[in-house]
Amino acid sequence: MMGHVGVEEDPRVTRSKEKIRAATTSELCEHGFAAATVEAIASRCGVAKTTIYRHWGSREELLLDTMRCSIAERADDAPTDDPRDDIVRFLTSLAHGLAHDDVFPAAIRLAVEADSDPGLAELHREFKNERRAHFASVLERARAAGVIRADADLDLVSDRLLGPIFYRRIIHHEGVGPDYVVALCDDVLGPAPAGGPAQDDVRSHAASPPT
Secondary structure, eight states: OOOTTTOOHHHHHHHHHHHHHHHHHHHHHHHHHHTOHHHHHHHHHHHHHHHHHOOOOSSSHHHHHHHHHHHHHHOOOOOOHHHHHHHHHHHHHHHHHHHOOOOHHHHHHHHHHGGGGGGHHHHHHHHHHHHHHHHHHHHHHHHTSSSOTTTHHHHHHHHHHHHHHHHHIISSOOOOOOOHHHHHHHHHSSOEEEEEEHHHHHHHTSSSOOO
16 A cells, blocks of 8 residues: 655665565566466565555555556656657657566556456556556647647547557567657657757657666
């Protein structure tokens, strides 16, 4: 379970959670979601199952929290005064994660396994809806700033921006670099307006995803 807002977490609890999340990530990547049981995770990190349940109310809460925390640590999506660049940074961070981060491929594996497991299907829906809502907020800011047409369907804009990145990475097994992301945004949103950040600056910023 998550700590109460405003209450500083005991460092020992923080270390315990980090250790359990690391073991959870390893289980997910090596064996998939169906096999990532509380028993397997507890055995891998050398803690009792009761310790895990003291921090998380269920296996599903642990899996979801592990993915949330891993993505939050690496995401480059804090809002700035340039909504278009925020979109570029979000997409570049996603593309980098798909290629270099264990949790992103695990999330894709979740989507596959969810087809045959109702429990995982619910977990996948919650995770997917959270991530989609987060990107929707980035697009909303861009629409409010005039970067996206006022009458644009943001679900469709989201699909047009995210779809090519997943397709190129997962189907074609090709990298998605900053130049591709900038070109994709130009194609979907239209060229960056004159007087905005220089494209070289955007590429340079996008080329340095969080480590």
